[in-house]
């Protein structure tokens with residue numbers, strides 16, 4: 001890996017969903033890591049992956065809905081690591097589950113998950129991860145088979161195993177997330193999780209008692225049919241990665257696939273839904 005990164009400091013108004021959209025677009029353009037700041041996001045790309053037209057296809061920069069300005073500079077990788085460590089604060093969900101980095105002190109919680117998120121999404125900071133953790137804490141996982149779709153850092157699969165799940169598949173389309181999930185599974189001494197790189201096309205012939213998918217509205221709308229076909233009788237599907245306003249569309253797609261909405265958690269306009277078949 002190259003020693004030198006280029007760091008872009010983006011200032012974004014309004015902050016959300018601007019930062020979220022910007023991160024998604026930059027990810028596609030080859031940026032590898034993101035540190036959210038009070039005014040926007042700092043995004044890093046390896047210098048050897050960079051060219052001066054790198055932002056040419058980033059649509060949100062031309063949008064009238066957002067005002068986005070940026071500066072950029074060369075960053076030594078060591079500085080980037082420090083920057084990341086400064087910005088990753090541990091979180092505790094419902095006093096029961098801590099998600100922290102190896103360099104944070106241990107918490108006195110029932111579940112203590114150690115994550116080195118590097119470039120993957122899923123430190124528990126995001127509303128959707130937080131709510132999915134809340135759903136998992138309320139659900140009986142003892143002896144269950146589980147799919148964590150869009151696993152990111154693997155945090156949700158790791159918690160599901162800690163809660164008693166005995167067979168788990170964790171899948172992410174992104175190579176960094178795949179590699180990072182394998183690392184985090186080992187770091188937390190999980191024994192029942194298999195990590196795959198890919199998407200819903202890997203699910204043919206598979207079946208699970210519980211499916212967790214924190215991705216985004218459009219991917220979910222596309223893949224709910226496949227998830228429903230992989231869900232065992234009396235199964236549960238947890239979905240997040242979308243807003244309150246998206247519920248009717250998501251619910252309609254679930255209905256088409258014989259899934260009934262049974263519970264909703266909401267946080268800052270983001271939602272996490274539980275469906276039963």
Ligand SMILES: C[S@@+](CC[C@H](N)C(=O)[O-])C[C@H]1O[C@@H](n2cnc3c(N)ncnc32)[C@H](O)[C@@H]1O
Nearest residue numbers: 121122129150151152172173174177199214215
């Ligand atoms: C919002 S993050 C969730 C990460 C983690 N599960 C959490 O809750 O913190 C969504 C993840 O889905 C992955 N992803 C996006 N599209 C996907 C697809 N079609 N199939 C599988 N994973 C996908 C992304 O790479 C990303 O890591």
